[in-house]
Amino acid sequence: NAGVTQTPKFQVLKTGQSMTLQCAQDMNHNSMYWYRQDPGMGLRLIYYSASEGTTDKGEVPNGYNVSRLNKREFSLRLESAAPSQTSVYFCATSTPRGTEAFFGQGTRLTVV
Amino acid sequence: DQQVKQNSPSLSVQEGRISILNCDYTNSMFDYFLWYKKYPAEGPTFLISISSIKDKNEDGRFTVFLNKSAKHLSLHIVPSQPGDSAVYFCAASGLRRGNNRLAFGKGNQVVVIP
Numbered sequence: 001n002a003g004v005t006q007t008p009k010f011q012v013l014k015t016g017q018s019m020t021l022q023c024a025q026d027m028n029h030n031s032m033y034w035y036r037q038d039p040g041m042g043l044r045l046i047y048y049s050a051s052e053g054t055t056d057k058g059e060v061p062n063g064y065n066v067s068r069l070n071k072r073e074f075s076l077r078l079e080s081a082a083p084s085q086t087s088v089y090f091c092a093t094s095t096p097r098g099t100e101a102f103f104g105q106g107t108r109l110t111v112v
Numbered sequence: 113d114q115q116v117k118q119n120s121p122s123l124s125v126q127e128g129r130i131s132i133l134n135c136d137y138t139n140s141m142f143d144y145f146l147w148y149k150k151y152p153a154e155g156p157t158f159l160i161s162i163s164s165i166k167d168k169n170e171d172g173r174f175t176v177f178l179n180k181s182a183k184h185l186s187l188h189i190v191p192s193q194p195g196d197s198a199v200y201f202c203a204a205s206g207l208r209r210g211n212n213r214l215a216f217g218k219g220n221q222v223v224v225i226p
Binding site for chain 2: 004041044090092094100101103
């Protein structure tokens with residue numbers, strides 16, 4: 001029972017490079033999220049998907065795109081990485097009523 | 113615009129004593145509140161929650177109190193144990209209005225001294 005799985009766990013990018021962070025859940029939840037965590041900033045919502053085929057912007061969507069490929073997978077893409085995107089990224093899914101969210105282990109991304 | 117606020121970023125407490133973490137919110141649409149615990153290099157894990165129809169919820173050593181009129185909630189950990197050393201996030205959502213997106217505070221670092 002893996003829950004929420006993120007890949008990769010670590011990544012170093014050069015400014016301007018692109019990459020996709022992958023997330024998959026086996027909890028059969030409709031809602032999935034991407035957050036970033038920065039020192040002193042808590043967890044900030046980047047994008048949200050209420051169900052397969054739908055996505056919505058969160059607090060800090062600029063510089064990111066997402067794709068809800070199917071119910072299980074929700075990917076986050078950085079088209080042209082910037083040093084300001086250095087952060088720890090968390091994927092999450094929530095119960096149908098949103099009463100509890102389950103997080104992946106995180107991806108530590110450094111943009112140099 | 114931080115809708116969920118956690119002041120006093122860090123707290124040190126002796127093992128066996130009480131840890132109290134505070135959280136304030138500004139959005140009156142929030143009606144469900146959660147606390148998450150996070151260890152280094154791991155994702156946050158759910159700890160305890162409370163609905164706005166209650167003012168207290170207890171689960172073992174953890175109790176959450178909600179004061180709706182003050183838009184304030186607190187987490188009490190009694191007795192504190194070294195394994196409780198972690199970052200604690202307060203979160204809120206507006207379930208009854210169909211918004212299950214969680215808004216998080218900045219977190220509180222708790223250090224329990226053996």
